[in-house]
Amino acid sequence: NAHRIAVIPGDGIGKEVVPEGLRVLDAVGQRFGCAFHFDTFDFASCDYYLEHGQMMPDDWKAQIGGHDAIFFGAVGWPETVPDHVSLWGSLIQFRREFDQYVNLRPVRLMPGVPTPLANRAPGDIDFYVVRENTEGEYSSIGGRIFPGTDREVVVQETVMTRIGVDRVLRYAFDLAQRREKKHLTSATKSNGISITMPYWDERVEAMAPHYPDVRWDKYHIDILTAHFVQHPDWFDVVVASNLFGDILSDLGPACTGTIGIAPAGNINPERHFPSLFEPVHGSAPDIAGKFIANPVGQIWSAALMLDHLGEREAGAAVVRAIEEVLARSEYRTRDLGGTAGTTECGEAIADAVLSG
Numbered sequence: 200n201a202h203r204i205a206v207i208p209g210d211g212i213g214k215e216v217v218p219e220g221l222r223v224l225d226a227v228g229q230r231f232g233c234a235f236h237f238d239t240f241d242f243a244s245c246d247y248y249l250e251h252g253q254m255m256p257d258d259w260k261a262q263i264g265g266h267d268a269i270f271f272g273a274v275g276w277p278e279t280v281p282d283h284v285s286l287w288g289s290l291i292q293f294r295r296e297f298d299q300y301v302n303l304r305p306v307r308l309m310p311g312v313p314t315p316l317a318n319r320a321p322g323d324i325d326f327y328v329v330r331e332n333t334e335g336e337y338s339s340i341g342g343r344i345f346p347g348t349d350r351e352v353v354v355q356e357t358v359m360t361r362i363g364v365d366r367v368l369r370y371a372f373d374l375a376q377r378r379e380k381k382h383l384t385s386a387t388k389s390n391g392i393s394i395t396m397p398y399w400d401e402r403v404e405a406m407a408p409h410y411p412d413v414r415w416d417k418y419h420i421d422i423l424t425a426h427f428v429q430h431p432d433w434f435d436v437v438v439a440s441n442l443f444g445d446i447l448s449d450l451g452p453a454c455t456g457t458i459g460i461a462p463a464g465n466i467n468p469e470r471h472f473p474s475l476f477e478p479v480h481g482s483a484p485d486i487a488g489k490f491i492a493n494p495v496g497q498i499w500s501a502a503l504m505l506d507h508l509g510e511r512e513a514g515a516a517v518v519r520a521i522e523e524v525l526a527r528s529e530y531r532t533r534d535l536g537g538t539a540g541t542t543e544c545g546e547a548i549a550d551a552v553l554s555g
């Protein structure tokens with residue numbers, strides 16, 4: 200029973216780094232005996248839009264909804280299609296229609312990657328940010344009255360549902376329980392936001408007794424951002440609402456180096472729908488076509504996908520292979536100060552998986 204993967208390269212360097220992710224997955228197949236079936240789709244790209252006047256075919260859900268996961272590159276080519284059209288017509292549709300309510304981002308300091316944080320070595324920083332991805336502060340409930348006058352009023356509501364909060368907390372506690380440190384940190388702001396955030400805290404307290412071996416704490420979001428920079432070694436799994444998680448999931452990877460290596464998962468844990476794995480970076484039109492893009496973000500996304508598919512040993516092996524290759528300067532791409540091309544770096548990681 201092969202894992203069925205929908206492959207969507209998208210635009211720009213997406214088309215250059217996705218093949219490197221597939222190369223590494225092929226190596227994983229050989230090394231660990233897991234089988235993959237890949238179907239590649241040309242939609243969710245600006246080329247598709249230019250030809251068809253829309254980002255995706257009307258039956259896109261039927262075409263990819265039955266797959267076990269989506270392996271996504273990057274979408275966007277602002278020269279020909281405005282970003283809000285390309286993004287809302289593709290990625291945002293996937294997240295919503297496939298109920299990908301967890302946004303997962305590992306924060307891990309890799310060897311050979313310059314960090315803006317002083318005195319930090321690989322091993323010091325290794326945690327996950329779990330962001331709620333469907334509700335919270337990003338609701339469309341609200342409005343504006345008396346527009347353009349002195350009496351102008353603008354309101355946007357935060358929505359937290361018991362189901363919505365509990366399911367992301369459960370995911371985060373489960374993840375913490377599987378990890379060595381078994382430590383969960385909740386991001387809150389219940390001193391200032393006096394209705395929704397105390398509710399979030401209350402649900403964390405209600406969930407915690409189900410995970411007696413997980414140690415947990417909470418910080419207000421303002422001081423938490425400071426701790427990310429000053430004490431990144433304190434964290435193991437950090438769970439946050441949509442807005443707080445959005446901020447933390449950019450801050451975390453920024454603390455550990457370049458945008459070229461950071462991965463992300465948009466996850467529907469129940470597997471009612473496929474989850475989507477993608478690098479954090481976009482299509483990078485400024486370097487597209489030169490095959491100098493760093494493929495590590497895409498390859499690390501493949502590792503997250505393997506974890507999600509239950510191939511945890513293989514996922515860990517891919518992360519180890521990335522670390523092994525980044526530690527050697529000859530395979531680093533230009534964004535890391537090296538001279539290697541996209542393919543050289545990808546081949547080295549695939550080789551490391553095979554021989555690891």
Ligand code: NAI
Nearest residue numbers: 273274275276277282459480481482483485486492493534
């Ligand atoms: P970007 O992430 O594409 O590029 C930002 C900068 O980082 C550029 O200088 C680029 O050369 C560099 N960079 C990015 N990935 C790299 C890699 N793998 N190796 C080496 N350098 C890398 O963000 P930007 O320029 O704001 O957006 C370009 C397009 O990508 C836009 O259309 C935007 O909407 C789209 N985008 C799509 C995303 C997605 O598909 N999830 C996420 C972010 C942006």
Ligand code: MG
Nearest residue numbers: 445446448449
């Ligand atoms: Mg963001």
